[in-house]
Amino acid sequence: KLQKIGIESLKQVTKRYARKQNRWVKNRFLNRPGPSVPPVYGLEVSDVSKWEESVLEPALEIVQSFIQGHKPVAAPVKMPCNEMENKRSYHMCDLCDRIIIGDREWAAHIKSKSHLHQLKKRRRLDSDAATAIENQSISPDCDKELKEKGSPEQNEKELKPSV
Numbered sequence: 001k002l003q004k005i006g007i008e009s010l011k012q013v014t015k016r017y018a019r020k021q022n023r024w025v026k027n028r029f030l031n032r033p034g035p036s037v038p039p040v041y042g043l044e045v046s047d048v049s050k051w052e053e054s055v056l057e058p059a060l061e062i063v064q065s066f067i068q069g070h071k072p073v074a075a076p077v078k079m080p081c082n083e084m085e086n087k088r089s090y091h092m093c094d095l096c097d098r099i100i101i102g103d104r105e106w107a108a109h110i111k112s113k114s115h116l117h118q119l120k121k122r123r124r125l126d127s128d129a130a131t132a133i134e135n136q137s138i139s140p141d142c143d144k145e146l147k148e149k150g151s152p153e154q155n156e157k158e159l160k161p162s163v
């Protein structure tokens, strides 16, 4: 009985792990295509009795042609939504002073650490500029007061010749 329970739970965690792996591959490779992402190949795995001809052999073929340096006969898997978005769209990031090609790359860029860092930096500069402007708007009044009263430096200069 214990063995049966063990087998069942092993099946369960294996299924869970496979789902997790599938999700990871989808997110990492298929949802974020780019030059650093390798092509992903799909294999028909639903029939276990045809494992050798429908999974093992095509997989070996793909690996073989990869090793030999030419493109496999099988076509890599593509996410269907990829064709909907504009891969060649042009985005200019003023903050980072960078040009980003592709909608997905752009979406990734504005969430990226380096961009957020630039954003933070810019916000700090903006608040500094705001306080600088505030100071400027106060300073003309100060100048007026100083002129009316005469600044201590001016008084000294005026006094010196007479001494």
Ligand SMILES: [Zn+2]
Pocket (backbone or CB within 6 Å): 093, 094, 095, 096, 097, 109, 110, 114, 115, 118
């Ligand atoms: Zn940016």
